[in-house]
Amino acid sequence: MKxxxxxxxxxxxxxxxxxxxxxxxKICHGNHVQEVNHARxxxxxxxxxxFRYEAYYASGRMELARALNLKEIEVTPQYxxxxxxxxECGSCQEQCYPVKxxxxxxxxxxxxxxxxxxxxxxxxxHAPILxxxxxxxxYLGKPQAERDKLIKELGVEDASKEKCGVxxxxxxxxxxxxxxxxxLGSAVRLLRKSGADVGILGSKELCCGAPLLELGDRDFxxxxxKENIERIDxxxxxxxxxxxxxxxxxxxxxxxxxxxxxxxHVTQYIxxxxxxxxxxxGKKAKGTVAWHDxxxxxxxxxxxxxxxxxxxxxxxLKRVEFERSRGNTLxxxxxxMAAAVYPEFGLEVAKERVYEAEFxxxxxxxxxxxxxxxxxxxxxxxxxxxxxVENILxxxxxxxxxx
Amino acid sequence: MKRPQAxxxxxxxxxxxxxxxxxxxxxxxxxxxxxLPENVEKALVxxxxxxxxxxxxxxxxxxxxxxxxxxxxxxxxxxxxxxxGSTEDVAAVFRIANKYLIDVxxxxxxxxxxxxxxxxxxxxxxxGRRMDKILALDKDNMYARVQPGVNYCMLQAxxxxxxxxxxxxxAPATVSxxxxxxxxxxxxxxxxxxxxxxxxxxxxxxxxxxxxxxxGPRASGMDPAQVAGFxxxxxxxxxxxxxxxxxxxxxxxxxxxxxxxxxEFYPAYPDDDxxxxxxxxxRLAHDxxxxxxxxxxxxxxxIFMGDNNKETExxxxxxxxxNIMAHFGGATEEEAxxxxxxxxxxVQEVSDxxxxxxxxxxxxxxGGKLHLDRWNKYFRETVRxxxxxxxFIIGALVNSLDNFYAxxxxxxxxxxxxxxxxxxxxxxxxxxxYFQPYHMGRMAYLEFDLYTHQDDKDDxxxxxxxxxxxxxxxxxxxxxxxxxxxxxxKGLPGLDLLLPLGQPExxxxxxxxxxxxxxxxxxxICNHRWDYDTGTSNKISMF
Numbered sequence: 001m002k003x004x005x006x007x008x009x010x011x012x013x014x015x016x017x018x019x020x021x022x023x024x025x026k027i028c029h030g031n032h033v034q035e036v037n038h039a040r041x042x043x044x045x046x047x048x049x050x051f052r053y054e055a056y057y058a059s060g061r062m063e064l065a066r067a068l069n070l071k072e073i074e075v076t077p078q079y080x081x082x083x084x085x086x087x088e089c090g091s092c093q094e095q096c097y098p099v100k101x102x103x104x105x106x107x108x109x110x111x112x113x114x115x116x117x118x119x120x121x122x123x124x125x126h127a128p129i130l131x132x133x134x135x136x137x138x139y140l141g142k143p144q145a146e147r148d149k150l151i152k153e154l155g156v157e158d159a160s161k162e163k164c165g166v167x168x169x170x171x172x173x174x175x176x177x178x179x180x181x182x183x184l185g186s187a188v189r190l191l192r193k194s195g196a197d198v199g200i201l202g203s204k205e206l207c208c209g210a211p212l213l214e215l216g217d218r219d220f221x222x223x224x225x226k227e228n229i230e231r232i233d234x235x236x237x238x239x240x241x242x243x244x245x246x247x248x249x250x251x252x253x254x255x256x257x258x259x260x261x262x263x264x265h266v267t268q269y270i271x272x273x274x275x276x277x278x279x280x281x282g283k284k285a286k287g288t289v290a291w292h293d294x295x296x297x298x299x300x301x302x303x304x305x306x307x308x309x310x311x312x313x314x315x316x317l318k319r320v321e322f323e324r325s326r327g328n329t330l331x332x333x334x335x336x337m338a339a340a341v342y343p344e345f346g347l348e349v350a351k352e353r354v355y356e357a358e359f360x361x362x363x364x365x366x367x368x369x370x371x372x373x374x375x376x377x378x379x380x381x382x383x384x385x386x387x388x389v390e391n392i393l394x395x396x397x398x399x400x401x402x403x
Numbered sequence: 404m405k406r407p408q409a410x411x412x413x414x415x416x417x418x419x420x421x422x423x424x425x426x427x428x429x430x431x432x433x434x435x436x437x438x439l440p441e442n443v444e445k446a447l448v449x450x451x452x453x454x455x456x457x458x459x460x461x462x463x464x465x466x467x468x469x470x471x472x473x474x475x476x477x478x479x480x481x482x483x484x485x486x487x488g489s490t491e492d493v494a495a496v497f498r499i500a501n502k503y504l505i506d507v508x509x510x511x512x513x514x515x516x517x518x519x520x521x522x523x524x525x526x527x528x529x530x531g532r533r534m535d536k537i538l539a540l541d542k543d544n545m546y547a548r549v550q551p552g553v554n555y556c557m558l559q560a561x562x563x564x565x566x567x568x569x570x571x572x573x574a575p576a577t578v579s580x581x582x583x584x585x586x587x588x589x590x591x592x593x594x595x596x597x598x599x600x601x602x603x604x605x606x607x608x609x610x611x612x613x614x615x616x617x618x619g620p621r622a623s624g625m626d627p628a629q630v631a632g633f634x635x636x637x638x639x640x641x642x643x644x645x646x647x648x649x650x651x652x653x654x655x656x657x658x659x660x661x662x663x664x665x666x667e668f669y670p671a672y673p674d675d676d677x678x679x680x681x682x683x684x685x686r687l688a689h690d691x692x693x694x695x696x697x698x699x700x701x702x703x704x705x706i707f708m709g710d711n712n713k714e715t716e717x718x719x720x721x722x723x724x725x726n727i728m729a730h731f732g733g734a735t736e737e738e739a740x741x742x743x744x745x746x747x748x749x750v751q752e753v754s755d756x757x758x759x760x761x762x763x764x765x766x767x768x769x770g771g772k773l774h775l776d777r778w779n780k781y782f783r784e785t786v787r788x789x790x791x792x793x794x795f796i797i798g799a800l801v802n803s804l805d806n807f808y809a810x811x812x813x814x815x816x817x818x819x820x821x822x823x824x825x826x827x828x829x830x831x832x833x834x835x836x837y838f839q840p841y842h843m844g845r846m847a848y849l850e851f852d853l854y855t856h857q858d859d860k861d862d863x864x865x866x867x868x869x870x871x872x873x874x875x876x877x878x879x880x881x882x883x884x885x886x887x888x889x890x891x892x893k894g895l896p897g898l899d900l901l902l903p904l905g906q907p908e909x910x911x912x913x914x915x916x917x918x919x920x921x922x923x924x925x926x927x928i929c930n931h932r933w934d935y936d937t938g939t940s941n942k943i944s945m946f
Contacts, residue, residue: 021473022473023472023473024471024472024473024513024514024515025473025514025575025577026512026513026514026575026577026578027575027576027577029577030554030556030577033556033576033577036556036557036560037560037563037564038560038561038564039537039553039556039557039558039560039561042554042556042557042560051457052486052530052532052533053460053465053468053484053486053530054465054468054469054484054513054530055464055465055468059468059513060465060467060468063467063468063470063471064464064467064468066467067463067467067470070426071426072426072427072428072463072467072470072478072480073427073463073464073467074463075464076462076463076464078460078462078464078465079462079463079464081464082464082465130406133404133406134404134405134406137404206404217406219406219407220404220406220407223404223405223407224404227404
């Protein structure tokens with residue numbers, strides 16, 4: 001696309017100073033050292049912790065950008081491996097930016113964009129993802145018409161036909177995956193209970209484009225962005241609520257400012273409703289839960305307190321923190337589309353997160369991201385762990401009561 | 404949704420791609436015997452077989468990450484990177500390297516800042532990050548045994564669980580404990596515990612021939628808590644040997660107790676005059692009541708305290724020019740309090756111009772934006788040196804406190820003539836000192852921090868000249884170069900050649916070191932860079 005439909009385009013070359021000035025202090029390899037209480041939980045770069053060579057940490061990926069720019073090296077299969085094993089969780093930037101004012105995550109994102117733009121990027125394993133998006137307009141390759149059924153199933157307004165107060169942008173995963181439908185139902189019922197007039201786009205809702213951004217295909221992403229923005233604007237909704245943390249980051253970072261409605265993640269909306277008294281959690285819950293901060297919701301949008309306030313509002317629920325939490329959160333293994341190509345690697349990361357939940361004596365991991373839910377579930381299977389994964393909305397609905 | 408086709412690339416860009424000439428920085432000796440391309444290929448095959456396919460590679464995508472650091476040394480690509488997982492792996496790498504005459508460059512966690520791990524003529528880089536286990540933590544005898552991939556943050560976290568702590572270096576918490584302890588290091592506020600190398604109890608080293616050698620108590624079958632047995636202890640040979648004598652795969656270091664109660668005070672005054680401050684510091688050090696003690700000028704202080712440049716600036720503006728930071732530990736509040744009050748009386752006796760910045764006052768001064776608890780944790784327990792972009796350091800061990808005042812004054816004068824920043828954080832006259840007594844006051848370590856922007860050629864030149872002048876001035880006035888200074892000299896192209904002028908015994912020491920190296924490394928494969936560099940310096944010193 002020639003237009004800048006979403007945020008202003010940037011080029012890798014604009015970040016030349018960043019990758020040239022990286023001092024290799026290696027703080028990008030782990031967590032904020034003053035918040036580390038156990039040696040095992042220092043490491044926070046999923047790919048670096050697994051593959052160990054410098055190229056798999058942000059400090060090494062800066063060199064990948066620099067060496068390519070200086071024409072010192074050619075792109076090799078290992079170059080692509082190092083580039084696409086990054087989960088784009090942003091842990092590196094969380095540590096590096098405050099100290100050095102360097103944006104390692106942005107450099108990696110732009111390196112992927114450069115790879116696609118110049119035609120040397122993307123792996124054969126990425127082709128099915130692009131094909132599904134091209135043919136079906138959603139990440140899972142399912143018929144869009146199925147999304148229309150949700151209007152009736154959920155009993156919500158068809159936002160493309162009737163004006164609604166808030167538009168719920170469901171996202172591909174929650175729309176199609178049966179195991180996630182429970183959370184979708186809870187979301188709608190909670191929003192209604194809080195007094196919101198909820199509508200959805202049904203088959204008019206397209207993928208937000210997050211997978212494309214993560215792969216570096218900005219042209220294709222912008223095609224989806226343009227269409228989504230037009231369709232959302234046409235509804236006249238003032239607020240768009242996203243359920244998925246990847247959608248939330250795309251709306252917050254890319255769409256916002258180009259569409260009329262204000263984007264908000266469902267945890268932000270619900271926590272405000274609880275604070276105002278529009279919702280009240282009364283039924284006692286049992287168990288010890290740990291909130292898993294999805295990278296895109298936490299580090300990118302800084303939504304840390306809202307989900308915690310929701311959990312704290314549920315009486316009887318004991319909340320513990322992961323050793324790596326908030327800005328130090330560990331990726332679930334599903335970020336950056338790495339697990340789509342390297343599923344075993346993604347599983348290893350998920351297992352590590354489940355281990356951490358066991359370590360802090362949590363019996364349930366609570367989150368609000370379909371990618372995290374899926375990965376952590378596989379991590380539990382991989383470890384044969386007794387820990388469970390729950391969506392925050394289903395947990396809250398049980399306490400709020402009523403269906 | 405149709406996927407947009409990528410924009411057609413211009414003919415110019417296509418042409419560029421076709422004519423793409425790779426300029427991979429690489430150099431060979433004039434008549435090379437080591438690192439011959441055909442041997443590198445054969446070695447790689449054997450390394451993959453010995454370590455596993457995944458843990459040895461010659462791919463440019465990997466080697467490029469080891470070709471540079473933040474120093475001024477020019478970029479050189481190694482030929483092969485290996486990630487050994489055990490002592491046996493390290494030995495196998497050395498055996499293969501000897502067989503094919505490939506240089507091996509030891510590498511811990513890769514935080515080097517002055518080009519010391521960049522191989523001069525290629526070869527193998529042996530990255531220690533896969534060996535990252537804390538092998539032992541003994542609470543009663545207060546020691547830890549670690550592998551090269553363990554960093555200070557990891558060890559400190561585990562030590563604190565047992566009420567122990569590591570004497571931290573003035574380096575990022577991500578640096579390798581093992582290599583930093585061996586490389587002298589300047590411990591943070593606690594030079595009274597000695598430098599890093601003073602805290603090494605024993606080590607396991609794989610010699611360049613592939614043999615495994617134990618040094619220290621373990622060599623004679625003793626426990627690390629015990630005194631080494633009969634015969635000479637070879638541990639000292641490894642200290643500051645820069646990896647020329649082999650690869651240390653395990654090391655036992657001393658830990659110290661982390662007291663139950665920790666109190667601190669901050670005597671300070673705004674004058675830019677160190678006379679009273681040094682006297683007070685000396686007395687505090689001599690009495691040995693303070694657990695941590697140091698002097699920090701405000702700009703230096705800010706770098707440690709601020710989490711980012713903005714916080715650093717706020718801090719620098721808020722605190723007085725000269726500050727002492729002292730921590731007092733005790734098993735009870737009362738014990739720590741008695742120590743603190745005694746120290747306060749000592750400082751007041753030196754001069755009545757000191758005022759004591761109470762912790763609450765410190766919070767008020769910086770507007771509550773900074774977290775004092777976190778700073779204290781930093782000083783007591785963990786390290787996070789937050790150097791702003793492009794800071795630059797001169798370190799010096801002052802051989803006598805009597806010389807300190809003159810050295811500090813003159814060094815400051817010459818460097819402020821030369822050094823400044825064009826990067827907006829610090830003013831050119833903000834060259835700032837950091838001083839701490841060593842071993843209860845018998846020696847002083849002085850560090851100057853100079854703020855430059857390394858990407859700015861003008862600043863580079865000014866840093867170069869400022870360093871040059873300050874270093875030789877200090878040498879002439881009774882200072883000896885600290886290890887950090889020596890490595891910095893090596894990091895600045897050309898200046899390493901001047902080492903023999905600064906250290907008259909340099910040539911003789913290096914001849915002896917070379918003789919030892921010849922014994923353990925007959926093919927001269929281990930850290931060849933150091934050998935090349937110092938060999939050149941050695942020749943110069945012969946004249």
